[in-house]
Amino acid sequence: xxxxxxxxxxxxIIIKVMIGLIAVVFVFWGIYSFRERxxxxxxxxxxxxxxxxxxxxxxxxxxxxxxxxxxxxxNDNLIKVFQLRQRALDSLINKRLxxxxxxxxxxxxxxxxxxxxxxxxxxxxxxxxxxxGRYRSLLRYNRMEPADFESGIRSxxxxxxxxxxxxxxxxxxxxEIMDYYTFQKEKINIGFVSFNPQDFKGKIxxxxxxxxxxxxxxxxxYRISERIxxxxxxxxxxxxxDKATIEEKEISDFxxxxxxxxxxxxxxxxxxxxxxxxxxxxxxxxxxAKEKALAILQRARDGxxxxxxxxKHSQDPNASKGGDLGYFQKGKMVKPFEELAFTxxxxxxxxxxxxxxxxxxxxxxxxxxxxxxxxxxxRDQIVATLKKDxxxxxxxxxxxxxxxxxxxxxxxxxxxxxxxxxxNETDYFPKDGAIPGLGGDERLKRSIASLDKGEVxxxxxxxxxxxxxxxxxxxxxxxxxxxxxxxxxxxxxxxxQSLVVAKKEAEDYLEELKGGATWSELAKxxxxxxxxxxLFSRAETIPKIGYAPSLFEAAFSLSSQxxxxxxxxxVNKKVYVIRWVDEKGIDIEDFDKEKKxxxxxxxxxxxRRISNxxxxxxxxxxxxxxxxxxx
Numbered sequence: 001x002x003x004x005x006x007x008x009x010x011x012x013i014i015i016k017v018m019i020g021l022i023a024v025v026f027v028f029w030g031i032y033s034f035r036e037r038x039x040x041x042x043x044x045x046x047x048x049x050x051x052x053x054x055x056x057x058x059x060x061x062x063x064x065x066x067x068x069x070x071x072x073x074x075n076d077n078l079i080k081v082f083q084l085r086q087r088a089l090d091s092l093i094n095k096r097l098x099x100x101x102x103x104x105x106x107x108x109x110x111x112x113x114x115x116x117x118x119x120x121x122x123x124x125x126x127x128x129x130x131x132x133g134r135y136r137s138l139l140r141y142n143r144m145e146p147a148d149f150e151s152g153i154r155s156x157x158x159x160x161x162x163x164x165x166x167x168x169x170x171x172x173x174x175x176e177i178m179d180y181y182t183f184q185k186e187k188i189n190i191g192f193v194s195f196n197p198q199d200f201k202g203k204i205x206x207x208x209x210x211x212x213x214x215x216x217x218x219x220x221x222y223r224i225s226e227r228i229x230x231x232x233x234x235x236x237x238x239x240x241x242d243k244a245t246i247e248e249k250e251i252s253d254f255x256x257x258x259x260x261x262x263x264x265x266x267x268x269x270x271x272x273x274x275x276x277x278x279x280x281x282x283x284x285x286x287x288x289a290k291e292k293a294l295a296i297l298q299r300a301r302d303g304x305x306x307x308x309x310x311x312k313h314s315q316d317p318n319a320s321k322g323g324d325l326g327y328f329q330k331g332k333m334v335k336p337f338e339e340l341a342f343t344x345x346x347x348x349x350x351x352x353x354x355x356x357x358x359x360x361x362x363x364x365x366x367x368x369x370x371x372x373x374x375x376x377x378x379r380d381q382i383v384a385t386l387k388k389d390x391x392x393x394x395x396x397x398x399x400x401x402x403x404x405x406x407x408x409x410x411x412x413x414x415x416x417x418x419x420x421x422x423x424n425e426t427d428y429f430p431k432d433g434a435i436p437g438l439g440g441d442e443r444l445k446r447s448i449a450s451l452d453k454g455e456v457x458x459x460x461x462x463x464x465x466x467x468x469x470x471x472x473x474x475x476x477x478x479x480x481x482x483x484x485x486x487x488x489x490x491x492x493x494x495x496x497q498s499l500v501v502a503k504k505e506a507e508d509y510l511e512e513l514k515g516g517a518t519w520s521e522l523a524k525x526x527x528x529x530x531x532x533x534x535l536f537s538r539a540e541t542i543p544k545i546g547y548a549p550s551l552f553e554a555a556f557s558l559s560s561q562x563x564x565x566x567x568x569x570x571v572n573k574k575v576y577v578i579r580w581v582d583e584k585g586i587d588i589e590d591f592d593k594e595k596k597x598x599x600x601x602x603x604x605x606x607x608r609r610i611s612n613x614x615x616x617x618x619x620x621x622x623x624x625x626x627x628x629x630x631x
Contacts, residue, residue: 014328039625043089047097050089052628057148059088072461073443077450085630095155097618100160109157163607166614172603177595180602182586189582190555191519192545193528195506195575197498204497211482211489214496219479222488227428230471231412232450233421233440235399237391242272244390246383254382255375261371265330269366270341271306271323271409274316277358293352293359300349306363315358327368337362392464399459399466412456412470427477438462500572505566506575514626519579535584546572559583 040052048615062084067074079085102108107534118124135156139149242453253260273296275289292382296313300306307322314323334355344350344364351361369429375382406415416423426436431449444462457469482489512522523530533543538556541547554565558580568575 005006025129025411028093028350042630043093043627044623044625046100046623047095048100049216050092050096051384055630056093057499058092062088062091067572069307070443073441073447075447075458076449077452077455079379079445081450089626093624094599094615096363098159098162099155101618103157103167105162106156109161110155113157114150114154116460117157118150121153138354163611165611166610168609170606170610172599172606177599177602178591181591182597183218184539184598185537185557185586185590186467187537188555188580189532189535190557190558190578191530191581192578193506193509193523193530194577195502195577196507197495197502197573197575200498200501200505201494203501204494206490208482210493211412211486213252214493215479215482215485215489216493221492222480222485224478224480226471226477227432227475228431228449228471229428230435231423231425231470233402233412233416233423233468233470235395235468237388237395237464237466240385240391240394240398243394244387246386246520248378250386251379251382252375254386255378257373262378264368264371264373266342266370267329267368268325268341269323269327269368271310271363271365272316272325273300273306273310273314273319273323273361274303274357275352275359276315277315277354280357289359290354293361297349297351297361301365306349313446323363327366351489396459396461399468401543402468403459406456409454410456410470412468412472413440425472428473431474438467488543494532494572499573502575503568503570506577509567510564513577513579532581544572551576551578554578555580573577 011123016295036120041049041369042052042055043050046156066078066082066084069076089163103134118135119130124130126134136146139146170202211550273293275293275296275416277286277289281289292313296309300309307324310323314318316323318324325333330342331342332338334357336353336355338352339364340350340363344362346364347366349361349363352359353362354360378405402415402419411425413425424437432445437443438444441462444460447457447460448471451469451471453471453474456472457467458467460467509526509528520530533545536543538552542551542555545551546569551569551571554567554569555578558565558578560580563580565578571579
């Protein structure tokens with residue numbers, strides 16, 4: 001409440017500093033009390049001890065990071081959801097293993113290397129040089145001692161050094177780069193025939209026995225997921241607007257402290273004449289368009305009416321308006337156009353300038369210089385903003401007050417009624433599904449799903465409102481009886497059987513082709529339509545078919561020597577028989593141009609894979625003993 005009162009009555013920078021200092025006092029008090037606690041033995045890694053103090057420091061860093069990510073949706077149950085304690089321990093074990101292996105290999109980081117890294121650390125630079133005051137103030141802001149930060153830098157440098165050593169044993173060859181490029185860029189064209197299960201549905205009948213058997217074979221498909229019912233109490237800031245009173249001093253203070261918010265940027269009023277050039281235009285087409293632009297530019301500068309020239313020659317939709325673009329500010333037009341336009345004076349004509357649309361000639365009609373709106377002009381806007389801020393604070397304080405007074409075991413709906421409020425109860429909904437009335441925000445869903453039956457959340461801010469939420473019931477997941485899903489079973493069984501029939505027809509068709517039947521003649525005989533995808537690469541969705549990883553790999557394994565694969569493919573509820581038609585290899589000139597980028601991408605992937613494999617190998621051989629289990 002104290003912080004809210006300060007925020008309510010004073011908007012000045014001094015109060016903001018005071019609030020920051022108060023926060024720092026609490027933070028450092030918390031750290032001091034934490035560090036004074038005696039450490040515990042957590043684990044031994046090859047005889048090397050991990051202490052409780054080390055563990056708590058890493059755990060706290062991870063926790064702070066997660067709390068920042070979840071901000072208004074945070075509750076402590078998420079610690080279990082994200083297995084945060086185990087992740088902190090795993091991180092420390094990995095760090096120990098890397099340090100031990102580095103020691104064994106004779107890799108060390110000298111004090112000079114640490115000093116060089118800190119001296120060149122971007123965050124500590126001021127006017128291009130290391131600034132000790134900035135260094136210490138940033139460490140204080142992040143609640144770190146210099147020794148702790150330097151230890152972190154040493155570990156980071158050691159990880160880089162051992163990573164470089166590991167990579168030196170696995171150099172990236174030109175052959176690997178070429179293979180990777182080929183994998184990404186080679187193209188293939190396949191022919192295909194499709195078999196639609198819909199064509200076979202009319203022949204399929206379903207008995208109750210078949211439904212039961214189908215349910216038994218596909219239990220998990222029909223499992224009813226865990227469902228929950230919640231009650232939520234909503235504090236809407238808009239309900240507290242009438243409690244927000246604003247003093248004139250607050251309005252004027254807000255205006256003075258937020259001048260940039262009320263600044264109208266510089267705007268120009270311009271016309272243009274466009275000569276379009278397509279993205280695949282030839283050099284001669286490019287030259288021709290530019291020459292036309294230069295000729296019209298000269299006529300405009302010689303005194304011909306710019307609007308008339310635009311109406312007659314411009315290839316832009318606004319040609320009929322004399323090329324008028326109206327007023328616009330920086331950031332609204334394509335960069336080359338904008339860069340030229342904002343250098344011109346009223347009445348001045350410039351160009352031609354090339355953009356992705358073509359060649360432009362520009363004339364400036366007028367300029368509105370940047371200006372700050374007066375207080376009377378923005379007074380209503382400021383009042384609305386301040387009222388919104390105050391009502392938000394009041395609603396938040398009301399929610400916190402309700403939480404403070406709340407008994408341990410509570411029926412939230414009844415508790416709300418006692419305070420003249422209404423709590424809304426939802427129907428049952430899947431624990432991992434959208435929340436009725438609140439939506440599908442992933443952080444909100446995860447936060448609520450982490451609550452146990454009867455448990456009440458902390459105050460949650462969601463879409464500018466404050467919520468207190470209680471899980472009133474949880475229904476465990478279960479396999480339904482046939483009677484509960486009879487209609488769905490009937491539909492699914494028919495879909496399944498028709499797919500089975502379609503697949504059998506496709507397999508028989510493929511066997512005939514592999515037996516020597518002609519592609520076009522067999523299709524004609526079976527009254528089927530043949531088609532081709534056209535050339536495509538692995539980076540694309542298969543044209544006319546869709547996303548199908550297994551079909552991708554089979555297609556790229558085909559050739560003129562082996563036109564047909566060994567199987568048919570189910571994609572998007574259809575069954576396909578394919579055959580090789582044509583292929584296109586890579587362009588060596590393109591490879592030479594793109595080699596550097598592909599090498600970098602492959603290096604990242606390979607380095608990660610090698611580093612992970614190396615770490616896992618030393619972990620498998622290590623003696624790791626947990627002394628204090630992490631819960």
